[in-house]
Amino acid sequence: METERGPSTGGRKPILLTFNAELGFIVAIDLESTHVRVGIVDLNSRILTSESSKDIDVSLGPSAVLEKIKAIVYKLMEQLGVTSHQIKGIGMGVPGPVRYSAGITTSLAIMPGWENYEVNQFWSRHFDCPCFVDNNVHTMALAEQAVNADSEHANIIYVKIGNGIGASIICNGRLYRGSTEYAGGIGHINIGHDKLCYCGNRGCLEADAGGRAIAARAEHLAQSGQSEFLRRLLEEKNKLTLADVRKAVVESDPVAVELMRECGNVIGDVLAGLVNFFNPSLVYIGGAVSGVGDVLLASIRQSIYQHSLPLATRSLAIQHLSLGESAGLIGAGMLAAEEIIYGHDVIKRIASVQNIAGER
Numbered sequence: 001m002e003t004e005r006g007p008s009t010g011g012r013k014p015i016l017l018t019f020n021a022e023l024g025f026i027v028a029i030d031l032e033s034t035h036v037r038v039g040i041v042d043l044n045s046r047i048l049t050s051e052s053s054k055d056i057d058v059s060l061g062p063s064a065v066l067e068k069i070k071a072i073v074y075k076l077m078e079q080l081g082v083t084s085h086q087i088k089g090i091g092m093g094v095p096g097p098v099r100y101s102a103g104i105t106t107s108l109a110i111m112p113g114w115e116n117y118e119v120n121q122f123w124s125r126h127f128d129c130p131c132f133v134d135n136n137v138h139t140m141a142l143a144e145q146a147v148n149a150d151s152e153h154a155n156i157i158y159v160k161i162g163n164g165i166g167a168s169i170i171c172n173g174r175l176y177r178g179s180t181e182y183a184g185g186i187g188h189i190n191i192g193h194d195k196l197c198y199c200g201n202r203g204c205l206e207a208d209a210g211g212r213a214i215a216a217r218a219e220h221l222a223q224s225g226q227s228e229f230l231r232r233l234l235e236e237k238n239k240l241t242l243a244d245v246r247k248a249v250v251e252s253d254p255v256a257v258e259l260m261r262e263c264g265n266v267i268g269d270v271l272a273g274l275v276n277f278f279n280p281s282l283v284y285i286g287g288a289v290s291g292v293g294d295v296l297l298a299s300i301r302q303s304i305y306q307h308s309l310p311l312a313t314r315s316l317a318i319q320h321l322s323l324g325e326s327a328g329l330i331g332a333g334m335l336a337a338e339e340i341i342y343g344h345d346v347i348k349r350i351a352s353v354q355n356i357a358g359e360r
Contacts, residue, residue: 021046024088025080026336027073027127030136030328031065032288033058033095033110033163037329038072040080043088043340045143045333047326049076058095061113062105066122090123091336093136093328095164100181103133109198110164132339136160137184138175139331140286141168143323146334153282157274158321159186161267161289161296163211169278189270205270209263211242211289217259218245227255246292257295264296268303275308275316286321 001020005013021044028045030037034057039050051072058065077083096114097106103120105111120131141158156170165187169176177183187206188199195213197204207213219240222230229251233244248256271283283304285297301318308316321327 019043025082025086026333027087027090028329028333028336029069029073029090029092030139030332031056031058031069031092031094032136036065036069036072037325038069038076039329039333040073040076040082041330041333043337045146045330045337047329047333049080050329051076058111058114062117062119062122066119070126084127087127087129089129089336089340090127090131091139091332091334092119092123092131092133093139093332093335094119094133095136095162097182097185098133098135100134100138100177103131105133106182109200130336130340132335134332134335135166135168135184136328136332137166137168139335140321140323140327141170141175141284141331142334142338143327143331144284144321145170147323147330151282153280153317155278155280156282156284157271157278157280158284158286159267159271160287161210161285162287163206165206165210165267165287167274171278186270186274189273191266191270205266209266209289214245214259214263214289215240215242218248218256221255221259227253229253230256242288249292249295260292260295261299263289264299265303267296268300269307271300272304272307275304275312279312281315281317283316283318284321285318286324286327290320291325 001018003016003018006016007013021042023043026041026043028039028041035052035054036056037050037052039047041047053072056065056068094105096111099106103118105114105117105119119133123131137158137160140160144158154173158168160166167184167186169183187210188201188204190203191205191208193203193208195207196202197207218230219234221227222234222240225231229248230240230253234240245256249260285300290296297320304318305313323330
């Protein structure tokens, strides 16, 4: 849209144009295995209103989960005074593999009933706009990449450590999805233990260092009397969660701190191999488990630097995501906004106008 006149360079003052981020709204959804965050954002993916819900369990199947999310969407629209025809797109991140080109979730044991489910078709029954679905580690990466658009880093690994562990690979500034759109599944790299993973294999990284595994290990430490702090929490609640482990770390419980150090070390060992192979200049660490604080990040750094070749780590930075918990929601909004813009060939039309102006 037109904004104001710019400085003259010899002729008439030019009329400046800016992107009209208020032309419509986007529904942004960041779904995890046990909770969801839903927001209404503008076309710049600025969050206008949002709501989180822990009344979610992806194992109940797509219909039940999406109906609950739809109810939250309508509630937020009513709060904001937004009508359905003002919604220009829906962006959704899910905690598992996605055939992005088809908008279809694929096989994942923790999401029974979701395989080959057309999430975009569900939303098309309620909104007259396109829907775009992706693995939420990719939406997280998209948000961080946009916020740091002027960064010198073009080769990046984004790591999300939640109940599952996944990665998003940015190669030469572009997201790399792989031949079957499954690149980044680092949670199922074998690290040599004998624990059974939900995928059916033994030895997977996330079966030892994912959020569920950490909570289970904490319960064992409590039951065996190794941690008095965790034992008291277990007696109060009958079950420990990742939030309880975070609380124990904040209270400097030495057993909980050592547990997170061990997890950081094994995650760092896996990432060291990726650093040797891919040679990124930046590794971002995010997700619910990363919320325990610097003890995990420090252990990851130590293992990466210890087990990677010096040439691969000479200019390597390893840091927390700058957007924190908002990354998935902002990225889901950006996913839809970018697809809408490119889908309508806005960029081509702008280039065409510039060419015409240059000829004149």
